[in-house]
Amino acid sequence: MELDPKNRVIDAAYWAWVNQLRIDGRPFDLAGRDYQMEIMSPETEDGKVKTNEVIRKGSQIGITMGKVIEITHGAIHGLYPQGIIYYFPSQRAVEHFSKTRFKPFITDNDEIRKYCNDINAVAIRRIGSTNVNFFGCSATVRIGGQAKDSTNVRSTPADWVLLDERDLFDDEMAKQVNQRLGNSVINRRTDIGTPKLPDDGVDRIYGKSDQRRWQIKCISCRKHTCMESEFPNCIGLRDGVGYPKCVHCGAEIYTSNGLWIPDYPGKDVVGYWVSQLLNPNRDLAHVLKEYDDPEAYDMNEGEFQRTVMGLPFVSSEDRLTESDVYACCDNGYQMAYSHDGPCAAGWDVGPNALHVVIGHRITSDRYRLVRMARVPDFDALHDLLGRYNIKAGVGDAQPEVHKMRDMQRDENFAVYMCYYSPHLKTFDKWEQGTNIVTVNRTEVFDATHHVVTSPGRLMIPRNCEEVKIFAHQMTCAAKSLEPTGVSQILTYRYIKVGDKQDHYRNALNYFYLACKKIGLPPTKNSRNVATTQDMKFKL
Numbered sequence: 001m002e003l004d005p006k007n008r009v010i011d012a013a014y015w016a017w018v019n020q021l022r023i024d025g026r027p028f029d030l031a032g033r034d035y036q037m038e039i040m041s042p043e044t045e046d047g048k049v050k051t052n053e054v055i056r057k058g059s060q061i062g063i064t065m066g067k068v069i070e071i072t073h074g075a076i077h078g079l080y081p082q083g084i085i086y087y088f089p090s091q092r093a094v095e096h097f098s099k100t101r102f103k104p105f106i107t108d109n110d111e112i113r114k115y116c117n118d119i120n121a122v123a124i125r126r127i128g129s130t131n132v133n134f135f136g137c138s139a140t141v142r143i144g145g146q147a148k149d150s151t152n153v154r155s156t157p158a159d160w161v162l163l164d165e166r167d168l169f170d171d172e173m174a175k176q177v178n179q180r181l182g183n184s185v186i187n188r189r190t191d192i193g194t195p196k197l198p199d200d201g202v203d204r205i206y207g208k209s210d211q212r213r214w215q216i217k218c219i220s221c222r223k224h225t226c227m228e229s230e231f232p233n234c235i236g237l238r239d240g241v242g243y244p245k246c247v248h249c250g251a252e253i254y255t256s257n258g259l260w261i262p263d264y265p266g267k268d269v270v271g272y273w274v275s276q277l278l279n280p281n282r283d284l285a286h287v288l289k290e291y292d293d294p295e296a297y298d299m300n301e302g303e304f305q306r307t308v309m310g311l312p313f314v315s316s317e318d319r320l321t322e323s324d325v326y327a328c329c330d331n332g333y334q335m336a337y338s339h340d341g342p343c344a345a346g347w348d349v350g351p352n353a354l355h356v357v358i359g360h361r362i363t364s365d366r367y368r369l370v371r372m373a374r375v376p377d378f379d380a381l382h383d384l385l386g387r388y389n390i391k392a393g394v395g396d397a398q399p400e401v402h403k404m405r406d407m408q409r410d411e412n413f414a415v416y417m418c419y420y421s422p423h424l425k426t427f428d429k430w431e432q433g434t435n436i437v438t439v440n441r442t443e444v445f446d447a448t449h450h451v452v453t454s455p456g457r458l459m460i461p462r463n464c465e466e467v468k469i470f471a472h473q474m475t476c477a478a479k480s481l482e483p484t485g486v487s488q489i490l491t492y493r494y495i496k497v498g499d500k501q502d503h504y505r506n507a508l509n510y511f512y513l514a515c516k517k518i519g520l521p522p523t524k525n526s527r528n529v530a531t532t533q534d535m536k537f538k539l
C-alpha cells in the first residue's frame, strides 16, 4: 500500500512508524501488517468517513494497540477536541489495560510522553489538549428498569467513543454510550470485539455493515483470495511449513498485496473481519493442526472459531435453526380454527401482541400444535382460547400480573402464572392455592429444544406465514456459558440473540408446562384400529 504524502499528517500508522514508537516493548513495524493501515485511519481507502465502524476480530491480532496508536495520534493532533472515550466491559479490565499496556506505551515513547500530563492516571489522561478517557462499563445501576452508566461518566462528552470486547457489554449500556456524542459534529463510534454467538453483538453489527474482507491479489493469475472465507483451502504446505495460497491457481500469495474490499459498499457502517491468518507471526501449519484437532491444543471448536478465525460459534445443541422447526411441519394439516381438545395453551406478553401457542398431547411426551397466533390484548386472547376446549393455560406472570389474575378468576380452565427461575433445583414447582408455577429457566428451554429436535415429538401445522414467524422466533435464544451472580461463576444460560424477539419460544415453553396439566385426547374409533403395531417377524 502506497502512502500518499499529503495524508501523512493524518495517518496514524505512518506517524507511529516514522517515530519508531514502541508497542509492548517492540518497535512498531508495518512489515506484513498492511491490513492494519486502513483500520487505524478515520477514513477508508475508498474515501468513506468512518462515523460508525465495527471490527469483528480474532484475539491477539494487534487491533487494540492499533486503535491506541490512532487515539494517541488523534489526541496529539487535535482531531477529537471534545475528547475520546475508550470503553471496556469492566473496571477491572480498564485497570489491567491501563497498567500493562497503556502506561508502558507512554513511558516507552518520549514522543508521546512529552504531550502527557499524568502518566500514572488510570481513567482520564490529557494528551496534548485532548481528554482521553478509559472507562469500565460494568458499573450498571438499574433505574426504572433502564440501565444507567455510573454518574461520574454520564456528563463526559466525546467526539469518538470506542467499545472493546463488545460482546461482554450489556446491550442497554452499549446503546447509552451514544449519549456522549450528543454534542459532537465528528460523532464517531467504533465497536471492536471477538464474536461470541452468531447474529449477536459484534457479529450482528458486522452483518449490517459494508462487510470488508482483506482480498489478496495473486501475482500469477491476478485473482483475489480472502484467507478468512477460503480457510482451510487457502493454506499450502511446503516441507511442513504453511504459506498463504491462491485458491484459484495454487500459487503462493502475500498478505501485503491485499485491499479491504466491501461486500456491500452501499452500507454506511464500515466493517472489518480480521483473523489470525493475517498475523505475520502466526504459523499457518500450526493453525491447520489446531483446526483439525482443537482439543489437542487445549481449545474446543468454538474457541478456535472465535479466537483464531474471528467468527462466532454456536453448536447445534445450543441453538435451534429454522430448519429444525420446519422439519416438524406436517403437511397433512393446517392451523385449526377450533378444536375439541382437551387442549393446552401458552402465551407470552410481547410489546405489541400476545403470542399464543395452542395444542394437545398425542402421547405422554409427544405434542401437536393446532394453532399459533398473535392477538392484540387479553380480551382477544379470551375469545381465541374459547374455541379450543382449553383445560390448562400458562402465561408469563410479568409484566401483566393483574390481567393474569383476572384470567385466573374468569376463565373456565386452570390458568397458571409462570416465573422463570435460574436457580430452581427441580424442573418445576406448582403452587396449588395461588396457581403459580416456577420453572428452571435453562431446563425448560432445553426441554423445548429437545422436543423440536427429536423426530416425531412435535407436530406443527403446514408452513404458512405465521409458522415462519414462529420458526424465526424459536431461533432467537441460544445457550451460552455466562458469568452469573456476584461471584461471576460461569453457568449455562439461554440468552436472547438475533433480533431478540423470542416470544413464540417462551409461549412454547409455557405450552409445554400447561400440557402437564391436561390429559390425552380420546382416540376416535379406537375399537376399529389396532393401537399397537405387530412388530414380530414371521419367518
Ligand SMILES: [Zn+2]
Binding pocket: 218, 219, 220, 221, 222, 223, 246, 247, 248, 249, 250, 251
Ligand atoms: Zn492465482
